[in-house]
Amino acid sequence: MTPAPAEDGRAAQVDAAVSAAHADSWARVVAAAARASGGNLTQAEDAASEAFLQALQTWGSRGVPRDPAAWLIRTAHRKVVDQQRREATLRRKLPVLATTDAAPREDAVDIDALTALDDRLRLVFTCCHPALAMQSRVALTLRLVGGLTTAEIAAGMLVSDAALAARITRAKRKIETAKIPYRVPPESELVDRLDGVLTVIHLISTTGHTAPAGGALRRSDLADRALDLSAMLAVLLPDEPEVLGLLALLELTEARAPARVDAEGAPVLLSDQDRARWDADRIAAGLQWLDRARQRLGPDRAAGRFLLQAGIAAAHADADTFADTDWSAIVALYDRLLERWPSPVVALNRAVAIAFRDGPSLGLAAIDEVAGDARLARYHYVPAARADLLRRLGRRAAARQEYRRALALVDNDAERRFLQRRLDSLADDVGDTPVTGSHQP
Amino acid sequence: MTQYMFLIYGDEAAFGDEPPTPEMWQEMMQAHLVFQEGVNSNGGRVLGGEALAPTTAATTVRPSREGDALVTDGPFAETKEALGGYYLVEAEDLDRALAFAKTVPTTGCVEVRPVVPTAPDQ
Numbered sequence: 001m002t003p004a005p006a007e008d009g010r011a012a013q014v015d016a017a018v019s020a021a022h023a024d025s026w027a028r029v030v031a032a033a034a035r036a037s038g039g040n041l042t043q044a045e046d047a048a049s050e051a052f053l054q055a056l057q058t059w060g061s062r063g064v065p066r067d068p069a070a071w072l073i074r075t076a077h078r079k080v081v082d083q084q085r086r087e088a089t090l091r092r093k094l095p096v097l098a099t100t101d102a103a104p105r106e107d108a109v110d111i112d113a114l115t116a117l118d119d120r121l122r123l124v125f126t127c128c129h130p131a132l133a134m135q136s137r138v139a140l141t142l143r144l145v146g147g148l149t150t151a152e153i154a155a156g157m158l159v160s161d162a163a164l165a166a167r168i169t170r171a172k173r174k175i176e177t178a179k180i181p182y183r184v185p186p187e188s189e190l191v192d193r194l195d196g197v198l199t200v201i202h203l204i205s206t207t208g209h210t211a212p213a214g215g216a217l218r219r220s221d222l223a224d225r226a227l228d229l230s231a232m233l234a235v236l237l238p239d240e241p242e243v244l245g246l247l248a249l250l251e252l253t254e255a256r257a258p259a260r261v262d263a264e265g266a267p268v269l270l271s272d273q274d275r276a277r278w279d280a281d282r283i284a285a286g287l288q289w290l291d292r293a294r295q296r297l298g299p300d301r302a303a304g305r306f307l308l309q310a311g312i313a314a315a316h317a318d319a320d321t322f323a324d325t326d327w328s329a330i331v332a333l334y335d336r337l338l339e340r341w342p343s344p345v346v347a348l349n350r351a352v353a354i355a356f357r358d359g360p361s362l363g364l365a366a367i368d369e370v371a372g373d374a375r376l377a378r379y380h381y382v383p384a385a386r387a388d389l390l391r392r393l394g395r396r397a398a399a400r401q402e403y404r405r406a407l408a409l410v411d412n413d414a415e416r417r418f419l420q421r422r423l424d425s426l427a428d429d430v431g432d433t434p435v436t437g438s439h440q441p
Numbered sequence: 442m443t444q445y446m447f448l449i450y451g452d453e454a455a456f457g458d459e460p461p462t463p464e465m466w467q468e469m470m471q472a473h474l475v476f477q478e479g480v481n482s483n484g485g486r487v488l489g490g491e492a493l494a495p496t497t498a499a500t501t502v503r504p505s506r507e508g509d510a511l512v513t514d515g516p517f518a519e520t521k522e523a524l525g526g527y528y529l530v531e532a533e534d535l536d537r538a539l540a541f542a543k544t545v546p547t548t549g550c551v552e553v554r555p556v557v558p559t560a561p562d563q
Contacts, residue, residue: 179533179535
């Protein structure tokens with residue numbers, strides 16, 4: 001029997017309401033359940049999942065509640081309390097008493113008593129605890145705070161579902177056994193620990209924007225969720241410059257996403273992007289966040305690495321054409337960034353900015369200065385950047401050699417296609433200056 | 442409260458072949474006393490701890506295929522950094538335990554492991 005159209009419509013309505021509540025309130029429900037369970041994240045996750053499942057049934061028969069989030073939080077809370085009662089009873093080795101499975105009354109529990117503003121913060125700080133492996137932090141944050149399913153996360157991180165599920169289970173077990181506290185770190189540790197949280201969100205975003213391997217360049221699930229997480233942090237910690245700086249950076253990065261790939265999915269270099277396709281609203285939002293972040297700087301609060309990166313992204317967003325880019329300002333920002341964050345990748349990006357400011361020859365010299373770093377040995381952007389500068393200098397044979405080096409190191413298919421196309425465009429040329437050993441048969 | 446084992450790993454070669462002079466030894470003991478007082482006066486408790494003789498004095502007993510134990514000279518694993526001592530510390534949670542671990546007077550590493558509670562009342 002097919003359901004009557006009216007019933008069909010109602011089911012669709014309930015589905016939509018549950019999906020909306022999930023997108024909106026998942027982290028709040030998990031956080032409230034975690035509070036009720038005394039920081040037991042396994043119990044909290046189960047209770048939250050069950051609450052959403054029950055919503056599908058109950059809202060279908062009784063209608064969608066006025067405040068879906070409150071209903072879900074009460075339900076998840078009751079499930080934790082029931083579970084703990086059952087466990088306590090088992091521990092006392094007494095027969096299990098009947099537990100009520102009826103839906104909670106709307107006014108049964110005061111919603112304010114179940115949640116606190118910092119609950120989601122506790123959840124984030126616990127998921128991003130430095131005692132967990134970085135990959136586990138990413139997975140836990142996406143699952144418990146971001147509400148992605150393990151299958152979605154596994155697809156995003158290019159691991160099997162089973163491996164991802166095992167990683168999350170191990171991480172939760174470590175939190176319990178090692179007693180990683182469920183709390184926001186004290187003021188004295190906040191800046192350090194916050195950097196760890198922002199690093200996880202930034203990593204989720206960069207994984208989403210340039211997938212380290214696989215077919216597509218961008219995985220929107222991860223990029224979108226990183227933006228959501230970053231926006232949530234900006235609500236919870238509205239006075240931390242780095243929090244606002246990260247949000248500005250992610251908005252500005254996302255704004256360029258439509259122009260970053262061509263019709264075939266290959267990446268388009270910043271110099272060749274159609275700037276009309278940049279999202280003007282997102283750029284405006286990003287610049288606003290950047291402004292707010294800068295207002296919160298002071299003599300004892302210098303710009304951190306996310307704010308500085310947002311500044312660089314803003315300098316690009318500000319330029320109407322690639323030729324208008326203020327490379328001096330960008331090199332200056334990289335100088336400051338390198339001071340705060342002495343990473344070889346930052347040094348490489350600075351060298352590329354120098355190439356645009358002072359010309360490809362000086363750019364090549366700047367790259368040579370940093371390319372010796374062992375941490376860059378397998379980083380395909382080094383030969384790719386050299387290749388591009390050599391191409392601009394007309395040293396085609398040398399450029400070809402660098403493109404081949406980059407191709408040997410790259411794992412992302414879209415980037416591989418791009419590099420191959422560049423190499424092909426140089427292929428039938430005799431070459432400028434003969435470079436020994438570079439001639440392909 | 443949870444009990445954590447602090448396993449202190451260091452480079453034995455750093456001490457050289459000579460045993461430490463009484464002055465060096467006393468200095469180290471003093472530093473460890475300061476550590477213990479720091480833990481005890483900051484909400485934790487040092488339940489135990491000892492320094493171990495170097496791995497040149499170690500003997501390892503491992504199962505053999507024939508069933509009886511095989512006795513070999515040396516530590517369980519030959520590594521540059523060897524277990525040199527331990528503390529058993531009681532702390533509220535991992536954050537506190539890690540804060541204490543950072544104050545162990547050593548140039549090496551401190552591995553922090555929760556102890557599995559086996560006492561009947563835990």
